[in-house]
Amino acid sequence: MILKGINASAGIGLGRAVCVREENLDYSAVAYAGKDVEKKRLQSAIDEFNLRTTAMANHIREQTGPKEAEILTGQITMLSDPFMLSQMNEAIDNGSCAEAAADAICSMYAEMFAGVDDELMRQRATDVRDIRARLLSILLGTTGIDLAELPAGTILVARDLTPSMTVGLNKENVAGIVTETGGRTSHSAILARALQLPAVLSIPKALELIKDGDGLIVDGSEGVVVLAPDACTRSEYLSKQKDYQEKVAALEVYRNRPTVNADGKYYHLYANIGSAADAETAAQSGAEGIGLFRTEFLFMDRTSLPDETIQYEAYHAVSKIMAGKEVIIRTLDVGGDKAIEYLGMEQEENPFLGHRAIRYCLDRPELYKVQLRALLRAGAEEKNIKIMLPLVTCVEEVRAARELLEACKKELAEANIPFDRDIALGAMIETPAAALIADLLAQECDFFSIGTNDLTQYTMAVDRGNAKVAKLYTHFQPAVLRSIRNVITAAKRANIPVGMCGEAAADPGLIPLLMCWGLDEFSVSASAILASRAQIHRWHEKDFCRITEEALSLSTASGVEGYLKATVNK
Numbered sequence: 001m002i003l004k005g006i007n008a009s010a011g012i013g014l015g016r017a018v019c020v021r022e023e024n025l026d027y028s029a030v031a032y033a034g035k036d037v038e039k040k041r042l043q044s045a046i047d048e049f050n051l052r053t054t055a056m057a058n059h060i061r062e063q064t065g066p067k068e069a070e071i072l073t074g075q076i077t078m079l080s081d082p083f084m085l086s087q088m089n090e091a092i093d094n095g096s097c098a099e100a101a102a103d104a105i106c107s108m109y110a111e112m113f114a115g116v117d118d119e120l121m122r123q124r125a126t127d128v129r130d131i132r133a134r135l136l137s138i139l140l141g142t143t144g145i146d147l148a149e150l151p152a153g154t155i156l157v158a159r160d161l162t163p164s165m166t167v168g169l170n171k172e173n174v175a176g177i178v179t180e181t182g183g184r185t186s187h188s189a190i191l192a193r194a195l196q197l198p199a200v201l202s203i204p205k206a207l208e209l210i211k212d213g214d215g216l217i218v219d220g221s222e223g224v225v226v227l228a229p230d231a232c233t234r235s236e237y238l239s240k241q242k243d244y245q246e247k248v249a250a251l252e253v254y255r256n257r258p259t260v261n262a263d264g265k266y267y268h269l270y271a272n273i274g275s276a277a278d279a280e281t282a283a284q285s286g287a288e289g290i291g292l293f294r295t296e297f298l299f300m301d302r303t304s305l306p307d308e309t310i311q312y313e314a315y316h317a318v319s320k321i322m323a324g325k326e327v328i329i330r331t332l333d334v335g336g337d338k339a340i341e342y343l344g345m346e347q348e349e350n351p352f353l354g355h356r357a358i359r360y361c362l363d364r365p366e367l368y369k370v371q372l373r374a375l376l377r378a379g380a381e382e383k384n385i386k387i388m389l390p391l392v393t394c395v396e397e398v399r400a401a402r403e404l405l406e407a408c409k410k411e412l413a414e415a416n417i418p419f420d421r422d423i424a425l426g427a428m429i430e431t432p433a434a435a436l437i438a439d440l441l442a443q444e445c446d447f448f449s450i451g452t453n454d455l456t457q458y459t460m461a462v463d464r465g466n467a468k469v470a471k472l473y474t475h476f477q478p479a480v481l482r483s484i485r486n487v488i489t490a491a492k493r494a495n496i497p498v499g500m501c502g503e504a505a506a507d508p509g510l511i512p513l514l515m516c517w518g519l520d521e522f523s524v525s526a527s528a529i530l531a532s533r534a535q536i537h538r539w540h541e542k543d544f545c546r547i548t549e550e551a552l553s554l555s556t557a558s559g560v561e562g563y564l565k566a567t568v569n570k
């Protein structure tokens with residue numbers, strides 16, 4: 001059976017399905033076995049919880065650091081509270097099974113903590129919810145999948161790929177990824193590309209159609225999944241896989257070359273990353289800097305806010321790995337499709353248009369200043385960090401952020417803590433508002449980076465993750481192209497550098513246009529570095545300017561895309 005989805009990460013993988021399903025924690029069928037039995041069941045579940053949590057804490061301590069491990073050991077302390085246990089036992093005395101007792105008491109505490117107007121208390125609510133889910137899972141015997149222990153040749157099938165799934169993932173054993181949700185620029189897609197694994201997203205009902213152990217082929221270049229392929233299809237795809245690998249190998253000649261066009265003009269070719277560990281891969285992939293560090297991933301993989309030390313260590317690590325090269329770090333881009341439960345953000349009718357990114361951060365200065373201080377300090381030695389603001393729509397936002405940055409500098413200077421006094425502050429241009437006032441923003445910013453993932457979404461009024469409207473979601477829309485051109489022109493006039501960190505920067509069809517308009521820096525996923533360098537190498541100015549003129553004379557996205565694809569593939 002052929003399943004069609006979105007081609008999110010190139011390459012071809014063959015293997016067997018491992019389905020990651022949400023755990024069913026429904027205990028309504030569990031019968032009460034008497035108070036002694038239920039109390040024993042509860043106690044052994046708590047013992048097992050403590051054992052597993054200690055093992056997890058040890059693992060995290062080694063991998064990430066002591067601060068993260070503390071969150072887990074804190075959960076053990078919480079559950080060891082004799083009062084909490086006595087309340088659970090009392091519920092059992094009153095006729096509840098162990099599951100119902102654990103559920104009722106944990107939920108009561110979670111609600112109580114969530115209602116307190118204090119950040120720390122609200123984080124405790126998340127912890128108790130986590131304790132509840134893990135205790136129920138132990139009591140019901142529903143085992144989650146250990147992503148570190150997957151068999152070789154696994155094709156992961158999940159509703160969504162989340163940052164926490166990728167943390168423990170043993171990539172060597174994964175041949176491909178299939179998900180039910182997500183578009184080309186969704187975070188699942190970005191994570192898959194960072195892992196350099198073939199991925200097809202947005203296959204409706206994938207988890208119903210595919211069973212554990214099913215034979216699967218993932219063609220991440222074409223967006224096709226073959227379920228239960230026959231021998232003939234397998235050999236067809238094995239040969240496609242070989243072709244793809246040969247193409248990738250042929251790009252190796254560009255690894256140590258500078259990024260210049262056919263006339264010898266230099267460009268910066270940077271990588272997008274989501275963690276300090278990604279910076280290593282980026283450096284090995286030939287990146288000349290980091291054009292976008294999505295710091296929200298640092299906030300998403302946890303149950304409480306990363307403090308200044310944790311943040312400093314992550315930013316400092318990237319700064320060191322990239323010593324002598326620029327590192328553009330984007331401040332917390334929370335909200336929209338990036339929920340962070342422990343922040344206790346309210347549900348919104350239109351999260352993409354809501355209280356998110358720079359808007360949220362400016363309303364939480366105490367939280368934002370922790371990040372700004374960590375960034376200022378992390379840049380003290382190498383002086384290579386630049387700060388970038390997400391989702392800017394007006395000049396006031398840049399001014400307010402700059403004011404907070406200056407306040408942080410003052411605090412650090414007073415405390416005699418070293419920091420980078422001259423750190424650059426720039427804006428992501430990813431809303432139509434910012435694109436329209438790019439000339440005004442250029443007076444306030446040290447640099448721009450165009451975020452085409454969101455710029456396309458907001459310009460076209462089309463949800464970037466919704467497969468039903470995916471047809472409209474393309475940066476080849478004349479509206480998006482004009483917007484990009486205007487932003488680059490405004491930056492050139494104001495004499496500030498302008499890059500692009502949206503996924504469009506790696507599109508071979510768009511590259512000649514970006515060169516013609518004068519883009520200074522291309523920031524792409526690590527896996528796209530060499531292919532992008534090869535594209536930049538091939539064009540002379542006279543050719544890319546002719547191509548651009550031709551493309552802009554066309555009035556439809558399909559016309560533009562068709563023309564550019566045909567030209568680039570010649």
Ligand code: PEP
Nearest residue numbers: 430451452453454501502
């Ligand atoms: C963008 O919007 O283009 C971008 C790079 O940011 P993100 O994909 O994280 O929204």
Ligand code: MG
Nearest residue numbers: 430451453454
């Ligand atoms: Mg964005």
